[in-house]
Amino acid sequence: MENFFASCPRGLEPLLAEDLAVAGVAESRQIPGGVHFVADWPTCYAANLHSRIATRILWRVARGPYAKEDDIYRQALALPWPTWFSASQTIRVDITAVKCPLRSLEFMTLRIKDAICDRFRADVGKRPSVDTREPEVRLHGFLSANECTLYIDTSGAPLYQRGLRQKTVEAPLKENVAAGILRLSGWQPGIPLLDPMCGSGTFLLEAAQIALNIAPGAGRDFGFQRLRNFRLKEWKHLLDSAMDAEKPAANAQIYGSDISPVAVRAALANLDRAGLLTAVTLSSGDILEIDAPAKAGVLVTNPPYGERLSEQDELAAFYPQLGSALKRKFAGWNCYLLSADMRMPKLMRLMSSKKTPLYNGAMECRLFEFKMVAGSNRR
Missing domain, CATH: 3.30.2130.30 (VC0802-like)
Incomplete structure (x- = not known):
C-alpha cells in the first residue's frame, strides 16, 4: 500500500x-x-x-x-x-x-x-x-x-483536462468544477438539464459523459504510465472494463444555448469532436427570452461576473431581468448559478435556498440554488 x-x-x-x-x-x-x-x-x-x-x-x-x-x-x-x-x-x-x-x-x-x-x-x-x-x-x-x-x-496533465475541449471562449469553467456543480445540484441522467449560457460547453460535455457512463479519463494518458512500476496488464483491464460500461450515444435531454453564435459554434465543435453531439440539443438564444425545454428540470450555468466597474453596472441592470426571466419561464425548475458576484441574488430579487462556497481557479465563488416555484419568489 x-x-x-x-x-x-x-x-x-x-x-x-x-x-x-x-x-x-x-x-x-x-x-x-x-x-x-x-x-x-x-x-x-x-x-x-x-x-x-x-x-x-x-x-x-x-x-x-x-x-x-x-x-x-x-x-x-x-x-x-x-x-x-x-x-x-x-x-x-x-x-x-x-x-x-x-x-x-x-x-x-x-x-x-x-x-x-x-x-x-x-x-x-x-x-x-x-x-x-x-x-x-x-x-x-x-x-x-x-x-x-x-x-x-501519477496524473501528468491535470485531470480536468479530459482531452475533449479544444475550442474555448473567454474564462472557461474548469471541468472538475462543472462536474462538482452537477453533483451538488442533484442532477441525474434522465432529468432534463439546461445550460442557457453554455459558452464552449463545459457543463454539457460533463453531463453527456455522465449520461453515457464515459469515464472522464478514458480519452487521455497519465503520469503513472511513464513510471518504472507501471503495471500494463492491470491498467488495460481497468480501461477495457470502463470502455465496456459505456452506453451508446443517444439523446440525453441535455440542452445548451448561448446568446453568442461564436460560443455555440465552439460548444458544437467540442461536442462533435468528443462524439457526444447526439446526446445534446444546442441552440442560439438569449437567456432572457428562451423557453424551458421541459416542464421541470435542472438549470446550471456560470453567468458573467464583472471585474471592471462598467461591467458591474451592466450586470446590475442584467440581474433583475434574469430573475424575472427565471420566474416567468422556469417555474418547476431548480436553478444553480455559479458566481463570484455576491450581489447577484439581491439584484435578481430572488431568495437563494442554498449557497455553497466554491473556487473556480483562484476565484472565490458561490453556487446559488434557486428553487423556482409558480408565482413570486421574492423576499
Whole structure:
C-alpha cells in the first residue's frame, strides 16, 4: 500500500472523497484542497481514470522535517529516483508552500532538481533533462512551516483536462468544477438539464459523459504510465472494463444555448469532436427570452461576473431581468448559478435556498440554488 494525495478545487473535498471510495479507497482524510489516502496501485489507476473531481493524484515518496535549504536537498538526494523513472525522461519540479520560512521557493525548486540529478549521476552516470512545458515525469514538493513532503505526480496533465475541449471562449469553467456543480445540484441522467449560457460547453460535455457512463479519463494518458512500476496488464483491464460500461450515444435531454453564435459554434465543435453531439440539443438564444425545454428540470450555468466597474453596472441592470426571466419561464425548475458576484441574488430579487462556497481557479465563488416555484419568489 502507498500514500497518496488527491487535490481538488476548494469546496469539493467531500465529493472527491466519494470518488475515491468508489475507486476502492478504504481509508482517506479530507483537508482543505484535497484528500490524503492509502491505496494500492490499481486503485490509484482507477481513481485517475474515474474521478471527475480530482485535479491531480500525487504519490508521496518522502516526508520529513527541515530547518534550512540543505535539509531539503539531503532529503531529496537520499531518495532512489532512478528506481522510479529513467535518466532519459524529462522532469519538472513544482513547489507549493504554506507558512514556509525559506526566502526563495524558486531556489528551493532548483535545489530539489539538483538533488534528483545528483542522485542519477551517482547511480547511473547520467541525469534527466528538465522540460517545463511537457515533462514526462512531474515532481511536487510541499513545504509547511517545518516539514517537507515530496511527491511523484501519477496524473501528468491535470485531470480536468479530459482531452475533449479544444475550442474555448473567454474564462472557461474548469471541468472538475462543472462536474462538482452537477453533483451538488442533484442532477441525474434522465432529468432534463439546461445550460442557457453554455459558452464552449463545459457543463454539457460533463453531463453527456455522465449520461453515457464515459469515464472522464478514458480519452487521455497519465503520469503513472511513464513510471518504472507501471503495471500494463492491470491498467488495460481497468480501461477495457470502463470502455465496456459505456452506453451508446443517444439523446440525453441535455440542452445548451448561448446568446453568442461564436460560443455555440465552439460548444458544437467540442461536442462533435468528443462524439457526444447526439446526446445534446444546442441552440442560439438569449437567456432572457428562451423557453424551458421541459416542464421541470435542472438549470446550471456560470453567468458573467464583472471585474471592471462598467461591467458591474451592466450586470446590475442584467440581474433583475434574469430573475424575472427565471420566474416567468422556469417555474418547476431548480436553478444553480455559479458566481463570484455576491450581489447577484439581491439584484435578481430572488431568495437563494442554498449557497455553497466554491473556487473556480483562484476565484472565490458561490453556487446559488434557486428553487423556482409558480408565482413570486421574492423576499
